[in-house]
Amino acid sequence: MNIATLKDKIISIDKAVLTGASVVAALAILAGGYALFGKQESFAAAEQKAEAPIAVTTLTIKPGIVDAVVSAAGTLNSRNTSMLSSKIMGRVIALNVNEGDYVSQGTLLIKIESNEISAQAFQAQAAYNNAKLQYDRIKKLFDESAATQMEMDLATLGLASAEAGLNGAKAMESYTAIVAPISGRIVEKRINPGEMALPGQPLIKIEDNRNLRLEVTVREQDLRFIQTGKSVKVRIDALPDREILARVGQVVPAADIRTHSFIVKIDVPSDKSLITGMYGKALFSMGKRESILVPKAAIRKLSGVTGVYIVSAEGSAVFQMVQLGDAGGDNIEAVTGLKAGDRVIVSMHDARLDGKKVVSK
Numbered sequence: 001m002n003i004a005t006l007k008d009k010i011i012s013i014d015k016a017v018l019t020g021a022s023v024v025a026a027l028a029i030l031a032g033g034y035a036l037f038g039k040q041e042s043f044a045a046a047e048q049k050a051e052a053p054i055a056v057t058t059l060t061i062k063p064g065i066v067d068a069v070v071s072a073a074g075t076l077n078s079r080n081t082s083m084l085s086s087k088i089m090g091r092v093i094a095l096n097v098n099e100g101d102y103v104s105q106g107t108l109l110i111k112i113e114s115n116e117i118s119a120q121a122f123q124a125q126a127a128y129n130n131a132k133l134q135y136d137r138i139k140k141l142f143d144e145s146a147a148t149q150m151e152m153d154l155a156t157l158g159l160a161s162a163e164a165g166l167n168g169a170k171a172m173e174s175y176t177a178i179v180a181p182i183s184g185r186i187v188e189k190r191i192n193p194g195e196m197a198l199p200g201q202p203l204i205k206i207e208d209n210r211n212l213r214l215e216v217t218v219r220e221q222d223l224r225f226i227q228t229g230k231s232v233k234v235r236i237d238a239l240p241d242r243e244i245l246a247r248v249g250q251v252v253p254a255a256d257i258r259t260h261s262f263i264v265k266i267d268v269p270s271d272k273s274l275i276t277g278m279y280g281k282a283l284f285s286m287g288k289r290e291s292i293l294v295p296k297a298a299i300r301k302l303s304g305v306t307g308v309y310i311v312s313a314e315g316s317a318v319f320q321m322v323q324l325g326d327a328g329g330d331n332i333e334a335v336t337g338l339k340a341g342d343r344v345i346v347s348m349h350d351a352r353l354d355g356k357k358v359v360s361k
Helices: 003-015 020-050 115-143 149-174 220-225
Strands: 054-056 058-060 063-078 081-085 090-095 108-113 177-179 184-189 202-207 212-219 231-236 244-251 261-268 279-295 300-302 305-311 317-321 323-328 331-336 343-345 358-360
Touching (some): 063 220, 063 323, 108 202, 115 149, 212 279, 220 261, 231 261
Parallel strands (some): 054 358
Antiparallel strands (some): 063 279, 081 202, 279 331, 300 305, 305 317, 323 331
């Protein structure tokens, strides 16, 4: 209850022609209200006087020169990828790798059992051996003039036919062993030992993670800033504190007719911490520009909102929401929320400073 409310009550009581006792009671309530509010005001004044300003470190914001960039997002992909499939039907009797394993070119990955192909290879080998014996016998007789030219020609033809059959059977038999065509890491396995492999069925995927490319989508109007062979900075989301210097490997000369965008492939240096599928950004340089920069140490998050504490004209800390841009070194660009001349608090404080008096150290 405040003073105005007490006065209104006294007036309403007077209009109702109260008795002398009622008037006395009303005056007593009014006097008590004055005493109570007087004490509260004195307590508040004492509390405000006792609260000393908080010493902070501040920095006056000044415009700075930064690189003007065009950013484009994309994912890391391997330049050399191989999806291995089966050419025959058969049961998997050996599977020598798992996801994540690194294999060298020529390593046996899967062995497929096929009795029919094995039997055909055995028959082809036997036919070749028989044809070779026949050829050698006829050749010896021919050299001794004991065999005709026709017999020699037939033996030669028989040997060539048996050799072709043997080569075909060996080729089919080779399909029972699937080997790594490139060196790389196993990133996908779609079959297990004992299962039946079918012709054309994808079984294992290998990626050469020593040769990675960041494939990004670039707007049509930004394509003029991109040239093949030009250096470009790359940032990977999984490695926020690193900036990789890469090179534009290819600009695909075909646009998406719906989005009017182009695919740009960026060659990224070999790095064990990089894995295909990681999300990243390419920063294409387009000159210099002036911008508002704020120290990273000044950035705060309150209830999920990003901002900084600035010092008001009255000397109080005020939380100011900002939209952040690109980072460089110890500073980060403030796209909105700050202007030149603002004093930003850069010292660390565990407590919330919003509304509290501050003084620069």
